[in-house]
Amino acid sequence: MSPSAAAPVLEVTGLCKRFGTLTAVDDVDFTLERGASLGIVGESGSGKTTTARILVGLERATAGEVRLDGELVGTSSRRQRVAQARRIQMIFQDPYQSFDPRLTVEEAIAEPLRLHFRLSAEARRRRVAELCDQVGLSERNARALPRQLSGGQRQRAAIARALGIEPAVLVLDEAVAALDVSIQAQVLTLLDQIRRDTDISYVFVSHDLGVVRAVTDTAVVMRLGRVVERGPTEDLLRSPQHPYTRLLLDSVPEPGWDPAAVARSNRALAAAADAPGDLA
């Protein structure tokens, strides 16, 4: 079942998620081309994480569908689910929680290899070393426990472990948000490199427009569960059409910034959203 290279690797249509009376994700659509990188931007509570969790099967959608290589995600047989889990992987903001604290980094990277591939112990060791090398972890880092690594090193380890599974899509949820700017740049550069070397695709969730600009080709802007604007990332940032996108852009501090003006448009937008009829 070799998927056609032209078909999108990921197709999301009419995605909804309700928690009780709260609609966290409201009719979200997007497609991700093979080898491309899509940003999901928005402030906290806009539904980014919930969307990401549905993509990787950690959460069930209330309505709508997710297709990975043309196949429906989440409704298929157990065998299909395992195969799909292999093809889409998630990286979290704090990778610490996704590591078993008792396993060394190289053991953690080897574990999914054991699960998904038939490799000799020797071949597996070679593959782990190769993955560590690819993300810039030293041999010493590889033998360390997760808690002995810095935040940036742990994020590299999480990326290496995910790459080992050879996913088609990597979903990254605020994956560089907790890192110092010098380390953040290292991880972003690494992600860019990996995408150029392989045909992997990214769904890159972030509240930071600068970061999204650095690693995505297209983006959707979410607000209160809905996509309010979408397009090529450069176009979105250069000529935002929706007032909320404009507000997000104006909120980024720089020399000559006017926070009082941002505060005023924020209140105006909130008032418009409260009013019946919805915003433009």
Next chain:
Amino acid sequence: MRTVHSDAPVVRSTDPAPAPVLSVEGLTLSVRGAAGPVPLLADVSLTVAQGETVGLVGESGSGKSLTVRSAMGMLPSTATTSGRVVVRGTDVLRAGGQALRDLRRSAVSMVFQDPRAAVNPVRRIGDYLTEGLRAAGTPRGQARAEAVALLEKVGLRDPEKAMRQHPYEFSGGMLQRVVIAGALSVRPSLLLADEPTTALDVTTQAEVVALLKDLQAERGMGLVFVTHDLGLAAAVCDRVYVMYAGRIVEQAPSAELFRAPAHPYTAALLEAHPSLHGPRRQLRAIGGRPLALAEAPSGCSFRDRCPQAVDACTEGVPALRRHGDSVAACIRPGRENWT
């Protein structure tokens, strides 16, 4: 204060300078470790004039929080210090408990990153706000009236109702406003804000920054704004100090810091920061990771990561040198001198 390699004196933004509201002079700080003293700050000097906003920027572990907390007399329990930290004429490092309490009740206050950690979750906002005023001797009725006025000042819609509410009933941004109201209740001449907007969404950040700047202009306070975000520092501050591994490596007017960074670390930080402007370019990462003072190499602390480092960078900690309107701890300050 460290000598400057130039005939001209160190730049001060306000001249003729009235006494600064905060002056840190050669602050060096270490704590007790298992294998002897662990140095955390080395020779930190900075001044804040009345009405001035001064930024303290740097990556995590560079010593920003330790530096601002020293102005409140909040030091690690095993700290040994040298140098001076003077707030409105009081040397905080040598002040006794009573003098420190007086200072915190009348001259200096602080706003932290996490407002939820700053307020007692089970007490009402009204109690939180009146407590300091009452301790300073304000009668109950007047303290209450002042607290309500402060809540109104920081932009809470229904201050009377807010007085009766608990912290969990507020969003992070609104609670940070309450904490700012608390900080203002002592009528400080110096307000220390340690990453006050880091935990907030960008639009809420703008609201809180606008509020802080308004209050500062109205009251003429000195404001120290600690942040890891260079863009934010440039937007908010008159002058910025850049810290690396427990030292100040550059000081410059905000606009200058952005236009012509004098220290290679400042320049590298700017290039590592994903920008929204100009043509899209490859990010330039800085190798290695930010270091604490105790882990830093001899000579210039940044030399292992510095693309401009030369052999001479190992020979002692570089003195502060004047470069344009900036002062930088580098033997070759300024981009035009780099390869």
